[in-house]
Amino acid sequence: MIRLHEIRQVLKPRPQVFAYAADLANTEQWNPNVVSAREVGTAEPGIGARYQLEVSLGGVLFPMIYEVSEYEPDYRVTLLGRSSGLHVVDELKFLEDGDKTVIDYTANLSFRNFARFVGPLTAPVIRRAAARSVDALVAALEG
Secondary structure, X not given: OEEEEEEEEEOOOHHXXXXXXHOHHHHHHHOOXXXXXXXXXXXXXXXXXXXXXXXXXXXXXXXXXXXXXXXXXXXXXXXXXXXXXXXXXXXXXXXXXXOEEEEEEEXXXXXXXXXXXHHHHHHXXXXXXXXXXXXXXXXXHHO
């Protein structure tokens, strides 16, 4: 398993930051690792909302299905992501710090099938990709 943790601040109100980041349909607008993202079904953002993403890591495309498992408006969202070789639990927390919002991102990645043999070797690439993603989210929010 690989555990990721990134913390950033953005000079935007927490409700605005949460609304943008918690809707995975937005990720292709800001995440350099996401080639495409779309909502699957008709659920509004919240528990049970599902998204289909094409994620590129190290030049390899991973089709992922994400589902929102926990949703506390303006504060926290937890997402479960699955592909044939990867299971991801992403948690984003949003905290107020004066006129800023702190984004606290944690992810746990577990590899399955054949990927369990090679997945851990990709940890440095995955860590860099996660840091770039959170930086890109901040840039999109502030841009």
